Amino acid sequence: MRKPLPVEVEVVSARRWAKIERSLFARWDEEQQHRVPGAERKLVRSSRRLMAMSAVALVALASIVGLVTWRSAGEGIALDRTSRIATGSNGSHLSLQGLTLDVAPESAVVLGSPSEQGLLIVLDRGKIVCEVAPRAADAPLIIQAGSVQVKVVGTRFSVTRTGEKARVAVEHGVVEVAAEGRVSRVGAGQVWPAEAPAVAPSSATTTDALGTVGEQPVTGEQPVIETNQKSPSAGGANPSGASSPRNIASGEAAQARFESASALERSDPARAIELYRGLESGSDSWAQHALYAHGRLEAARGNRAQARQLLERYLTRFPKGPNSVDARSVLERLR
Amino acid sequence: MVNSPSRTPGLLKLVRPPDDADFVRRCVNGERPALRELFERERGRLHALLFRMVGPSAHLDDLLQDAFLEVFRSIGSFRGESSLRTWIDRCAVRVAYAFFARKARVPVLETLSDAPDSDRNAEEHALLREATRRLYAELDRLEPRQRLAFTLFAIEGRSMREIADAMSSSQVTARVRVWRARQMLETRARKDPLLAEFLGDPVLPADSKKDDV
Numbered sequence: 001m002r003k004p005l006p007v008e009v010e011v012v013s014a015r016r017w018a019k020i021e022r023s024l025f026a027r028w029d030e031e032q033q034h035r036v037p038g039a040e041r042k043l044v045r046s047s048r049r050l051m052a053m054s055a056v057a058l059v060a061l062a063s064i065v066g067l068v069t070w071r072s073a074g075e076g077i078a079l080d081r082t083s084r085i086a087t088g089s090n091g092s093h094l095s096l097q098g099l100t101l102d103v104a105p106e107s108a109v110v111l112g113s114p115s116e117q118g119l120l121i122v123l124d125r126g127k128i129v130c131e132v133a134p135r136a137a138d139a140p141l142i143i144q145a146g147s148v149q150v151k152v153v154g155t156r157f158s159v160t161r162t163g164e165k166a167r168v169a170v171e172h173g174v175v176e177v178a179a180e181g182r183v184s185r186v187g188a189g190q191v192w193p194a195e196a197p198a199v200a201p202s203s204a205t206t207t208d209a210l211g212t213v214g215e216q217p218v219t220g221e222q223p224v225i226e227t228n229q230k231s232p233s234a235g236g237a238n239p240s241g242a243s244s245p246r247n248i249a250s251g252e253a254a255q256a257r258f259e260s261a262s263a264l265e266r267s268d269p270a271r272a273i274e275l276y277r278g279l280e281s282g283s284d285s286w287a288q289h290a291l292y293a294h295g296r297l298e299a300a301r302g303n304r305a306q307a308r309q310l311l312e313r314y315l316t317r318f319p320k321g322p323n324s325v326d327a328r329s330v331l332e333r334l335r
Numbered sequence: 336m337v338n339s340p341s342r343t344p345g346l347l348k349l350v351r352p353p354d355d356a357d358f359v360r361r362c363v364n365g366e367r368p369a370l371r372e373l374f375e376r377e378r379g380r381l382h383a384l385l386f387r388m389v390g391p392s393a394h395l396d397d398l399l400q401d402a403f404l405e406v407f408r409s410i411g412s413f414r415g416e417s418s419l420r421t422w423i424d425r426c427a428v429r430v431a432y433a434f435f436a437r438k439a440r441v442p443v444l445e446t447l448s449d450a451p452d453s454d455r456n457a458e459e460h461a462l463l464r465e466a467t468r469r470l471y472a473e474l475d476r477l478e479p480r481q482r483l484a485f486t487l488f489a490i491e492g493r494s495m496r497e498i499a500d501a502m503s504s505s506q507v508t509a510r511v512r513v514w515r516a517r518q519m520l521e522t523r524a525r526k527d528p529l530l531a532e533f534l535g536d537p538v539l540p541a542d543s544k545k546d547d548v
Contacts, residue, residue, distance in 0.1 A: 004492035005533065007467050009383045010391060021374060024400040025367075028407055032365070086397055088437070106393055125393075266527075296465075300529075329461035 023124075027084070083111045087126070098133035099141065118142055127160040132173075151176040157186075168192040254279055254286040261290070265297055272297060288314065292323040296330060304334050355419055363411045374403060380420070381427055387490040388431045388483055390471030398434055402427040421500060428483060428501045435479035466533035473523050473530065477516050484509050485516035 012020075085092055086108040094101040096111075099119070103109055107126020112119060121128070123145040132141050132152050143150040145159050145166035155173020159166055168177055172188045186192045261275035276297070279290035295310030311327045311334075318324065361369035378399070385398050392398075405426040413422050474482050483502060487493045488509075493501070498509040524531035 003535075005470070005490050005535070006463065007387055007470070007490050008463065009386045010395075012379075012382060016396070017378065020378075020396050020399060021371075023396075024374065024403050025370075027400060027404060028370070031404070031408075086394070088394070108397065325457065326461050326464065329457045333458050333461075 085109050085111070086124075100131045102129040104128065120144065123159055123161045123166070125161055127158060129156070129158040131156040147179060149178040151178065155188075254282065254284060258286050258290055258293075262293065265293075269297060269301060288318045288321045289323070291317070292321070292327055295327065299330050299334060308334050356415065359410060359413055359415075359419065362407070370407060373406070377406075377420070377423055378403075381423065384424060384427050384491060385431060388428070388486045389434065390467075390474065394434065398430055401434075402430045405430055417500065421497075424501050425503070428487075432479055432483060435482065462529065463533075466529050469527060469530045470520075470533060473520055474516075477519060480504075481512045481516040481519075484512035485520075488513045489517070 085094065085103055087103050087105050089105055091105045091107070092103040094103065101109075101111075101121075104127035107128065108124035109126075109128055110122040110124065112121065118139040119141050121130075121141065121143045123143060128143075130141070130143070130152070132155055141152045143152070143159050145161040146163070148166040148168075150157075150159055150166075150168055152173070152175040155170060155175055157168060157170040157173070157175055159168050161167075166179075168175065168186055169191045170186045170188055174185055174187050177184045177186055177192045184192055257275050257279055261272040261279075264272040264275070273294060276290040276294035279286050280294065281287065282290075291310060291314040295307050295314055298304075298310060299307035308331060311331050314321065314327050315324060315331075321327075358369060358372070362373055381402055382395070382399055385395060385402065389395060389398060402423075406423055409426065413419065474486065477485070480502070484498055487498045487501060488495070495506045495509050495513075498504075498513070499506040502509060504512075520530075520534060524534050
C-alpha cells in the first residue's frame with residue numbers, strides 16, 4: 001500500500017478561522033450586493049445595450065459640435081464596484097481617477113466603490129503607497145488597516161499593515177489617523193505611530209519585515225507624532241533610525257537580498273552565503289533570518305564547525321527569535 | 336478486491352448522507368446558516384487539501400476563501416452526480432490551478448508554522464520541516480497541472496481515478512502528470528539526500544495501475 005508523504009498540515013488557530021470566516025462572508029455579502037438576479041439579468045442586458053448605444057450616439061454628437069471638454073484625469077480607470085487586489089512576489093501599480101496606488105508584493109487590498117461619502121480602501125495585509133490628488137473634504141479617501149483608519153484629502157503617503165497593527169508614513173500633505181478612539185494629524189515627513197529610537201541588535205525582534213516597528217509603545221499614552229524630516233545639512237542622517245522612508249526602502253532591499261540568497265542556496269551557495277553575510281551585520285529582522293539561514297546552509301554543506309558557530313551566535317543574539325527552536329535542533333544534530 | 340463505492344456509481348447515492356439534497360437546496364437559496372454550516376463542515380478538510388497542494392503560503396487563507404466563494408457561487412450547478420465533497424474538491428483544485436497559473440509564486444522564504452508538539456522529537460521535526468520546505472521549493476518549478484496531480488497523489492493519497500475526477504482529465508493523463516512530476520523530483524533528489532529520503536521509494540512502480548481502477 002502506497003503511503004502518502006508525511007507533510008504536516010499547519011494548525012489553524014480559532015482566531016484565524018474566525019478571521020477567515022469573517023472575510024469570506026464579507027466578500028460573499030459584497031458579491032451578493034452587486035449580483036443581478038437571474039430574472040432581471042435579461043432586462044438589464046438589453047438596457048445596457050440601449051444605454052451603450054445612446055452613449056455612443058451622444059459622444060458622437062458631442063464630438064461634432066465640439067462641446068466635449070476633456071478634463072484630464074491621467075490615464076486612470078474608474079471603479080464601478082468593489083475590487084480586491086492581492087499581489088504575489090511582484091507588486092502592482094494602479095491608476096484611478098485622482099489616485100495612484102502602489103501595492104507592495106505579498107499585499108492585499110480591497111477597493112470600495114467611490115461614492116459621495118468618499119472612497120474606502122481596506123488594507124488586508126502588506127503595504128500600499130498612495131498618491132491622492134486633492135479631493136473634496138466631504139468625500140475623503142479612507143484607508144482602513146485593521147483598527148486604524150487613515151483619512152486623506154490629498155497627499156502622498158504609505159500604509160503598512162502588520163497583523164492588526166499599521167504604520168503610516170506621509171511624504172507630503174496631511175492625513176488624519178484614527179485609532180483606539182483617538183485622532184492624530186500626521187504631516188509631511190512624519191510617521192505614525194511614534195517609533196522607538198534605532199533598535200539594538202538584541203531587540204531587533206520588534207522590527208518587522210519591512211523595517212517598521214511592529215509594536216506600538218505600550219505606555220498607553222496618546223501616540224506622539226514624530227517628525228522625520230531630513231536635515232538638509234545632515235546628508236540624510238536620521239536620528240530616528242529605522243523609521244524613515246529611506247530605512248523602509250532599505251528594509252525592502254534587505255528582504256529582496258534575503259530572498260535572492262535563499263533562491264541561490266542550491267545553485268550558487270557561495271553567492272548565497274555572501275549575501276547572508278552582508279545581511280547578518282544588520283539589526284533588523286532580516287539579520288536574524290540571514291544568520292539562521294547561513295548556519296543552516298553551512299550545516300547542509302557539511303561545514304559543521306562553522307554552522308555551529310553561526311547558530312550559537314544566532315541563539316546568543318536572538319534567544320527567542322522565530323527560528324530559535326530549529327536552530328537548537330540543528331545544533332543538537334551537529335554535536 | 337472488495338467492492339468500493341467508487342466502483343459502483345449506484346452505491347454512491349445510497350451512501351451519500353440523505354440530507355445532502357435539502358442541504359444543497361438551502362445553500363443554493365443562499366441561506367446564511369446553511370452556508371455557515373457548509374463552511375464549518377468543510378473548512379478543515381479543504382484547508383488541508385489546499386495546504387498540501389500549495390504548501391505553506393501567506394496566500395492560503397485567501398485561497399481558502401476563494402475556494403469557498405467558488406463553492407457558494409457554483410453550488411447551483413451541483414447535480415449530485417458525484418458526492419458533494421468530490422464536487423467541492425474540484426472547486427478547490429480549480430482555485431489552486433488558477434493560483435499557479437497566475438504565477439503568484441509561493442515565496443521561498445515562507446516557513447511552516449509551528450506544528451503542535453507530537454511524539455516526534457525536535458530533531459525529527461526540524462528535519463521534516465526542512466524536507467517539506469525543500470519539497471515545495473521543487474514543486475514550485477513544476478508545471479501547475481503536474482504539481483496538482485502529484486500533490487493529490489503523493490501527499491493527499493488520492494487514487495488516479497479521484498485525481499482524474501478532481502482535475503477533469505482522463506486517468507491516463509493524470510498518471511502521466513504524476514509520473515513526470517515524480518521523474519523531475521527524483522532527478523532533483525539525487526543531489527539532495529534529505530529530499531530523497533523524504534520522497535522515499537518510488538511511488539509509481541508498474542503495479543500502480545491497481546490504483547487507477
